[in-house]
Amino acid sequence: MLKVSFARAFRDNYIWLIHAPADSRKVVAVDPGDAKPLEKKLADSSLELVAIFATHHHLDHVGGIAALCAAREIPVFGPATETVPSCTHPVGQGDDIELAELGLAFRVLDIPAHTAGHIAFTGHGAVFCGDTLFSAGCGRLFEGTAAQMVTSLSLLAELDEATQVYCGHEYTADNLRFALHVDPQNQDAVEYQAQCRAMMTERQCTLPSTIALEKRVNPFLRCDSPAVRAALERHTGKSGFGTIEAFAELRAWKDTF
Numbered sequence: 056m057l058k059v060s061f062a063r064a065f066r067d068n069y070i071w072l073i074h075a076p077a078d079s080r081k082v083v084a085v086d087p088g089d090a091k092p093l094e095k096k097l098a099d100s101s102l103e104l105v106a107i108f109a110t111h112h113h114l115d116h117v118g119g120i121a122a123l124c125a126a127r128e129i130p131v132f133g134p135a136t137e138t139v140p141s142c143t144h145p146v147g148q149g150d151d152i153e154l155a156e157l158g159l160a161f162r163v164l165d166i167p168a169h170t171a172g173h174i175a176f177t178g179h180g181a182v183f184c185g186d187t188l189f190s191a192g193c194g195r196l197f198e199g200t201a202a203q204m205v206t207s208l209s210l211l212a213e214l215d216e217a218t219q220v221y222c223g224h225e226y227t228a229d230n231l232r233f234a235l236h237v238d239p240q241n242q243d244a245v246e247y248q249a250q251c252r253a254m255m256t257e258r259q260c261t262l263p264s265t266i267a268l269e270k271r272v273n274p275f276l277r278c279d280s281p282a283v284r285a286a287l288e289r290h291t292g293k294s295g296f297g298t299i300e301a302f303a304e305l306r307a308w309k310d311t312f
């Protein structure tokens with residue numbers, strides 16, 4: 056299994072560090088929004104930064120890249136249709152990233168909606184999905200439509216159920232409050248909330264999640280479930296939603312929760 060560690064940035068961002076199977080002191084950083092905590096982590100743990108993956112252009116995900124690259128000559132892989140500082144390898148849907156000397160291989164998925172060109176990196180039984188899929192939640196629709204987000208989330212949900220899900224933020228506990236407001240009888244979500252609350256009191260990281268767990272607890276992957284439909288009907292006073300409409304109503308509900 057892939058070894059992944061992290062540095063925290065800002066209030067709740069994660070900078071994921073993918074350790075190279077060929078040499079675990081070499082790491083690929085995902086979404087380094089701030090160079091400082093990452094440089095500290097690299098120094099404290101004697102790690103060498105050898106590449107950067109960026110999922111989307113938001114500053115809290117790419118703000119550290121220029122500083123990190125000023126001191127090193129390393130490849131930066133980012134979405135082809137967005138502006139990422141120091142990007143050397145613009146990538147999009149279906150592109151394969153082979154870092155053979157590190158023993159790493161990832162495939163790129165286009166998952167737009169949070170931003171117009173948002174991408175994910177998947178490989179080695181893991182997915183790094185930025186601000187599109189969160190544990191028990193999903194990203195806000197800043198540059199895309201509900202229809203795009205439904206497609207993007209479906210693409211992620213089609214990954215192997217054991218896939219480990221590395222999201223861009225520690226939002227799990229907050230998301231579960233909303234998930235259980237919508238779907239209070241969901242026993243998987245009840246148990247997951249208890250587990251996450253215990254972890255949060257010790258400021259532990261609740262991630263990675265898995266695709267299997269998200270399918271059980273994430274209301275945004277369960278828009279068509281009877282429980283979520285019933286809650287949406289009660290909340291909106293409307294019925295007969297299609298999937299996209301149901302998703303849009305659920306996202307709007309969460310935005311004001």
Ligand SMILES: [Zn+2]
Nearest residue numbers: 111113169186
């Ligand atoms: Zn973002």
